[in-house]
Amino acid sequence: MPDDSSLHSGERTFPSNPVRLDAIDRALLRLLERDARTPNNALAESVGIAPSTCLGRVRVLRERGVIRGYHADVDPSATGHPLQAMISVRLQADARGRLAEFVARVSRRPEVRDVYFLAGDDDYMIRVATADSVALRDLVGTMNSWAEVAGTRTSLIFEHHRAPDTY
Amino acid sequence: MPDDSSLHSGERTFPSNPVRLDAIDRALLRLLERDARTPNNALAESVGIAPSTCLGRVRVLRERGVIRGYHADVDPSATGHPLQAMISVRLQADARGRLAEFVARVSRRPEVRDVYFLAGDDDYMIRVATADSVALRDLVGTMNSWAEVAGTRTSLIFEHHRAPDTY
């Protein structure tokens, strides 16, 4: 297996093959999205195929990039980062050439969890998890001090719910 | 093991125990965040403890809610939802009693992937994945038609990068 689990997955995909998914593939994706550690045996039984067949299917899904990785969902509070926020960032109008600089800078900050590159009123949306409000204020202050940043808006995250993909 | 893998994890935690994490726990979390399917054997070797010990550690992390689940990261494009967007939602000023109604409605939409409940300029941030721009426009139109919604702002997501937690 090619181990690209260390490539922290961005969302761009280069569909080497359009990848036709049948009903069984979709069922497997649903199950693995729910619990990525479901044993191959159990997956196979759930979708009604032999374990060896199931193994092959999942490998193909992984190799073709349909499955980009398997990740533990770790509670930020438990690791000392209970305060989460969404920071909308507008860059300077003339900063088109400095997009990479901004991304590099922001990615270096350990508080950053998600970086969304947007088309719309804002240029970026950054989700961060910090230890406390002091750390958050520092981070926002730092970002505002960067030359390419025109402005930021920060919203605290009270609650977050995920929904699985539906196919 | 209590199987709560089917509870699509929200971010609230009720720290039954403050859960002290030592260096080994943090190493395990890092490894499992990178690749949730790393075999217990390999985890144990990486962090320098016996496999059985490692098994116990990971189980405790799971039971205490430090690890909330294990999820496959599925490429939305591969499942026919290549167009992603962030939708900021402001509710009507008098809609405080209708928060639950909004969340219920929005959660029913299959396009919705993340619902962030915010404190700030906006009340909610919704991440969605749709088949095309028609589907996105329909969704935004629908949300704007709800009585409790004062307004929305939609930004297309061009690119998304995740960063792992750093402990």
Added chain:
DNA sequence: AATGAAAGATAGTGGCC
């Protein structure tokens, strides 16, 4: 593509330190 069987690897238990 899918399968069953066999071999090897891994997970999980319990007794002990």
Added chain:
DNA sequence: GGCCACTATCTTTCATT
């Protein structure tokens, strides 16, 4: 907490259809 030894279970390969 942690480890070792053991058993149960799972993964993976491969010859076959």
